[in-house]
Amino acid sequence: MFERFTKRARTVVVHAQELARERRSPTIGSEHLLLGLFAVPDGLAATILSRLQVDRADVEADLGRGAPFDAEGLATLGIDLEEVRRQAEETFGPGALDRTQAAQGRWRGGHIPFERDAKKALELGLREAVRLGHGFIGTEHLLLGLLHDGRARDVLVARGVGLDGTRALVEELVRKRQAG
Amino acid sequence: MTDATQVAAAASSRDPAVGLAAVASLRGLLESLEELQVGNARAQGWSWQQIAQALRVSRQAVHKKYRRFGI
Numbered sequence: 001m002f003e004r005f006t007k008r009a010r011t012v013v014v015h016a017q018e019l020a021r022e023r024r025s026p027t028i029g030s031e032h033l034l035l036g037l038f039a040v041p042d043g044l045a046a047t048i049l050s051r052l053q054v055d056r057a058d059v060e061a062d063l064g065r066g067a068p069f070d071a072e073g074l075a076t077l078g079i080d081l082e083e084v085r086r087q088a089e090e091t092f093g094p095g096a097l098d099r100t101q102a103a104q105g106r107w108r109g110g111h112i113p114f115e116r117d118a119k120k121a122l123e124l125g126l127r128e129a130v131r132l133g134h135g136f137i138g139t140e141h142l143l144l145g146l147l148h149d150g151r152a153r154d155v156l157v158a159r160g161v162g163l164d165g166t167r168a169l170v171e172e173l174v175r176k177r178q179a180g
Numbered sequence: 181m182t183d184a185t186q187v188a189a190a191a192s193s194r195d196p197a198v199g200l201a202a203v204a205s206l207r208g209l210l211e212s213l214e215e216l217q218v219g220n221a222r223a224q225g226w227s228w229q230q231i232a233q234a235l236r237v238s239r240q241a242v243h244k245k246y247r248r249f250g251i
Contacts, residue, residue, distance in 0.1 A: 070201070070208070073201050073202040073204070074209060076198060077205075077206055079209070088216060091220075097213075097216065101215060102212040103208075103212045
């Protein structure tokens with residue numbers, strides 16, 4: 001599928017993977033793809049999002065930053081993250097725990113698999129491209145793919161961005177300029 | 181009851197999604213704690229062999245894991 005991606009669309013996927021890694025997510029989700037669209041500012045998707053007045057900071061706020069440690073999950077095991085952090089800082093200095101490479105997500109190299117909603121969005125992006133009669137998958141098609149379902153869609157719809165309106169906008173913009 | 185114990189009580193449910201995610205979180209924390217300790221040991225002049233023995237893993241495993249970070 002990726003062979004039909006434009007260079008910008010590939011960059012979106014690479015950014016999504018980096019974001020997932022930074023956030024210590026075990027998978028690349030639709031939310032990472034959505035944030036990836038903002039990372040390619042000259043892409044058509046970023047243009048559309050900006051025209052629809054959706055900015056990255058808002059989307060990020062809606063999605064939650066993704067803390068390096070999961071205090072709630074650890075609490076279910078009886079582990080008090082604050083206490084662990086305090087102990088680590090007492091021994092190794094302020095911010096010791098959060099400064100580790102592991103906490104900053106530099107730990108895992110290599111491949112992070114796509115979550116089901118992200119995979120679905122990529123497939124739907126392909127379908128959107130076909131539907132519009134485009135022989136390639138650009139960032140605009142990824143955006144349309146994300147608008148069908150999943151966390152990214154929920155965030156976008158909450159900000160007034162829907163599939164039909166966005167599709168119309170893509171058609172209009174593609175007519176006007178080179179895709180990307 | 182604190183937030184943490186509330187969460188702990190809620191998690192005595194047998195939902196695998198909750199339990200598995202908690203274990204994954206613990207692994208993340210473990211990696212950071214191990215990195216701090218390995219870094220400290222190296223700073224104090226411990227050999228990879230000594231660190232590996234204390235961690236109860238092979239020397240190769242610990243060396244391979246940490247050397248690339250320049251610890």
